[in-house]
Amino acid sequence: MRKKLLYNTSINKKLCGILSVSNVSKEVVVICHARYSSKDSRVTFLISEYLTDNNVNNFRFDFVSCGESEGNYMDYTITSMINNLHDTLEILNNNYGFTSFILIGCSLGGRIVSLVDTVKFDIKKIILWYPALNYKKYFKLPSKEEKIAKKIGYAVIEHNNKLSYNYYLDNHNYNAFKNLKKLDLPILFVHGKLDAFVSYKCSRNISKKCKNAKLILIDNGDHGFHNDICMNKTLEETLNFINK
Numbered sequence: 751m752r753k754k755l756l757y758n759t760s761i762n763k764k765l766c767g768i769l770s771v772s773n774v775s776k777e778v779v780v781i782c783h784a785r786y787s788s789k790d791s792r793v794t795f796l797i798s799e800y801l802t803d804n805n806v807n808n809f810r811f812d813f814v815s816c817g818e819s820e821g822n823y824m825d826y827t828i829t830s831m832i833n834n835l836h837d838t839l840e841i842l843n844n845n846y847g848f849t850s851f852i853l854i855g856c857s858l859g860g861r862i863v864s865l866v867d868t869v870k871f872d873i874k875k876i877i878l879w880y881p882a883l884n885y886k887k888y889f890k891l892p893s894k895e896e897k898i899a900k901k902i903g904y905a906v907i908e909h910n911n912k913l914s915y916n917y918y919l920d921n922h923n924y925n926a927f928k929n930l931k932k933l934d935l936p937i938l939f940v941h942g943k944l945d946a947f948v949s950y951k952c953s954r955n956i957s958k959k960c961k962n963a964k965l966i967l968i969d970n971g972d973h974g975f976h977n978d979i980c981m982n983k984t985l986e987e988t989l990n991f992i993n994k
Contacts, residue, residue, distance in 0.1 A: 752768060752769070752770045753769045754768055754769075757838075758837075759814075759833065760837055761814065761830055761833055763819065763825060765813070765820075765837070766789070766817060767809055767812065767838065768798065768809070769809045770798060770802045772802055772806060773805050775807060776847060776849040776850060777807065778807040778842060778852075779801055779806055779851075779853075779854060780842070780854070781798060781811075781854045781856075782811075782853065782854065782860075782862050783810070783812070783813065783856055783859050784859055785908075786816060786826075786909065786911040788812050788817030789811050789818075790817060793879070794856065795810070796981065796985070804989055806989070809838070811838055813831050813862075814826055823911065823912040827914075828917070828923070831858075831862045832862055832865050835866055836870075836871070839871045843871070849872060850873075850874050851873050851874065853866065853873060853875070854879065855878055857879070861926045864929055864930050868933060873935060874936075875937070875992065877937075877938045877988055878940070879940050879941075880941050880974075880975075881926075881948070881953060882947075883927050884925075884926065895913065899913060899918055900915055903915055930960050930963075931960055931961070934961050935962065936963075936994075937960055938963070938987070939964070939966070940987060940988065941967055942967075942975060943967055944970060948973060950967055954967070964991070968984060971984070
């Protein structure tokens with residue numbers, strides 16, 4: 751069964767997602783897309799289709815102001831995205847009967863799933879694809895984008911999307927790296943060695959300091975695993991981790 755959902759959130763913006771149910775289990779994998787991407791992006795779609803083909807329940811959704819969800823760039827902050835994920839998990843629990851969750855986060859989506867309330871929502875596992883965790887050793891802060899946003903109120907990023915200065919200010923309130931180190935649940939890091947946007951060394955060093963983490967480095971993988979061999983390898987490793 752595949753169903754499109756439109757649902758209200760705590761920030762008074764409707765979100766849109768696709769629920770794919772393949773079995774009677776009360777567990778579902780929730781997929782969080784990258785910065786200003788969407789549930790229908792190549793990566794998010796491929797993950798969902800692969801899980802569906804392998805009988806794994808999954809849900810992919812658009813964060814506020816992305817894809818088919820409501821909102822604009824002023825609504826798009828780390829706090830609002832965390833709230834989006836919490837609201838999504840509550841809907842899946844209260845309306846569709848799912849009681850436990852596995853989270854997959856891609857790039858910035860990896861940062862968001864790293865900040866979720868894992869106890870409240872019974873998160874069983876976290877999977878991080880080339881996560882943008884803002885580990886200060888690998889990200890120069892404030893960035894060039896942030897300096898521009900401070901000057902004019904926003905920065906224009908990829909595909910002519912905007913990020914408000916509030917996004918950058920809000921971003922500094924969260925430490926995904928610190929939060930991950932506290933977690934006891936299984937965490938999988940998958941990162942390409944050719945990633946030009948987020949260094950694989952960030953995932954390597956953070957994974958070493960987590961209590962129960964596994965790291966898989968993809969030799970020819972870039973940011974997004976555009977090479978089909980790399981993508982297939984990552985999907986296989988992700989499924990193995992889910993089924994473990």
